[in-house]
Amino acid sequence: MSNMLYLECLSGISGDMTVAALLDLGADRQVLEKALESLPVDGFSIEIKRVVKSGLDVCDFDVVLDKKHENHDHDMEYLHGKETPSYAQENTGLEHVHEEAEHPHVHDHEGAEHPHVHDHEGAEHPHVHDHEGGEHPHVHDHKGEEHPHVHVQEGGEHHHSHEHRGLQEILAIISHAEITDRAKETAGRIFTILAEAEAAAHGVPMEEVHFHEVGAVDSIVDIIAVAVCLDNLDITQVVVPKLCEGSGFIRCQHGTIPVPVPAVANIAGLHQIRLQITDIRGELVTPTGAAIVAAVKTADTLPETFTILRTGMGAGKRSYERPSILRAMLIRGEQKEADSICKLETNIDDSTGEMLGYVMDLLFEAGAKDVHYTPVFMKKNRPAYQLNVICTEEDAHRLENIIFRETTTIGIRRCRMDRTVLKREMLQVDTRLGRAAVKACRLEDGIRYYPEYSSVTELSRTHNLPFREVYAVIQEECRKLKK
Structure with missing residues (x-):
């Protein structure tokens, strides 16, 4: 059975929130x-730490940059137009806000919820940490450099002293990582979606979009970490009904x-991601988070009923009216599958x-799932x-070629149809009359067994017993099997 992941994005989604939820x-x-x-x-x-969010024990994943690469997040008040840019912003040329810093005046690598706390050891109230020896009046957060790490090359010149990486350089980094091919493909798809969206936002070709060195490190680590965790959990289906976003x-x-x-x-529009705009003043969905959803989502509708196998919660780092938590669930849905079939129809x-x-006979031999004839009256009775x-x-x-070749019809109607089918598997069941082939179909309340016609007739002839008696014996033996 495939592993189905449900991402509950009621507080938005970002790169490090996703990694933390998958680790949890x-x-x-x-x-x-x-x-x-x-x-x-x-x-x-x-x-990687445990932190407390609204009284809940959740996982926090943080990328910590060294002094050469470190970056200061924008003050929450500055983001909403109340203050001037921080010293760090003015002097690094960063062009964007960061991913998920939760606390306006907190320097917090761990996602802890207490102001003025920097905790590398997991303690909740250790001390104020300052890289330069002084206290920062603004947020210092190494996570979340999301809309900033984009630099649009103008006239072939780079206007910042920092190194910039284009999409091809980042894809090369991904290709050299010691991860599975499936994880590489996922990470490359996420970054490509992100680059496409930024190129559209800036109105330039993708090759002219470069990711700032600082932002690229955060994003590379977050995106590859998401791809590795999804691969490690062997996730094959991802359901994301909607992304709740601020305003x-x-x-x-x-x-x-x-x-x-x-x-x-841009990502939501191009990849048909459902958004729900809330009255929270701020950004809940980061570009990296949206790109992750666009790359891995396989459905936007949950099964009508499902069983939760495991739950994980990842912490964000911005503080809004609702707790910044991404909940991930490994689920098993009802045993019905929706797929498409084709119906061919003609009057002869x-x-x-x-x-x-x-x-x-020819149609069944060629792969038809079902063939039947219905008596009708045509024109002229x-x-x-x-x-x-x-x-x-x-x-x-x-x-269709078989029908045209073997009958007198000159036209066939074709109709594509959706259908719902039960999960089924073929079993070989040992009974007191001999081995029989049985089709086992899973329903919400159990398993239903259908002995195959060919096995029933063979055992009936062997033991000279009525068809219905042999059928009942096989079903009785099937009910003894473990469900």
């Missing part, structure tokens, strides 16, 4: 650490921009019964048969 869900920490150690990128370390405006170096920020809006009034019987064939869309053309 059970992703192997050692596998992640080994993968990140293999990256050809310097200047960072990671910290209003935030400020960046170039002026005031609306929430959702342009990159998030001048073919013999023998011919139609032969056509039915001519008796005829309507041929109906159920098949996959891939098989439709081949089956």
Whole structure:
């Protein structure tokens, strides 16, 4: 059975929130650490801790940059237009706000909820930490450099002294990481979606979008960590019904921009992601978070009923009216599948019964799921048969050729149809009469067994017993199987 992940994004989503939620869900920490150690990128370390959010014990994932790469997050008051830019912003040329810093005046690598606390050891109220020996009046947060790490190259010149990385350089970093091919493909898809959105926001080709060195390190680590954790959990389906986003405006170096920020809006539009705008004044969904959803989402509707197998919660780092938590659930949905089939239909009034019987055999041999005839009256009251064939869309053309070749029809109607089917598997069941093939179908309240016709008839002839008696014996033996 495939592993289905449900991301409950009621407080938005960002890169580090996703990593933390997946680690809390059970992703192997050692596998992640080994993968990140293999990256050809310097200047960072990671910290994984337990923190308290609204009284809940949740996981926090943080990328800590060294002094060469460190960056100061924008003050929350500055983001909403109440103060001037911080010293760090004015002197580094950063162009964006960060991913998920939760506390306006907190320097917090661990996501702890207490102001003025920097805790590398897990203690809740240790001391104020200041990289320069003094207290910062603004947020110092190494996470969240999301709309900033984008630098648009103008005239071939870079206007900042920091190194910038283009998409191709970042994809090369991903390709050299010691991670699985599936994780590489996921990480590359996320970064490509992010680059496409930023290019659209700035109105430039993708090759002219460069990620600032500081922001690129954060994003590279977050995105590769998400890909590694998804791969480690063997997630094959991801359900994201909606992303709750804030409202209003935030400020960046170039002026005031609306929430959702342009990159998030572009990703949501291009990838059909449902947004729910809340009355929270601020940014809940970061571009990296939106790109992750766009890259991995396989459905936006939960099963009508499902069982929760495991739950994980990841902490964000911005403080709003609701707790910044991303909840991830590993779920098992109801045992019904929706898929598409094709129905072929034609009326035939001048073919013999023998011919139609032969056509039915040929259609089944060629892969038809079902074939049946219905007596009808056609124009001029001519008796005829309507041929109906159920098949996959891939098989439709081949089956149509058989119908045209073997019957007198000159036209076939084709209709694509959605259907709901039960999960089923074929079993070989040992009974007191002998081995029988049985189809086991799973319903919400148990399993239903259907002995195969060929096995029932064979055992009936072998033991000279009525068909219904053999059928009942096989079903009785099936009920003894473990469910």
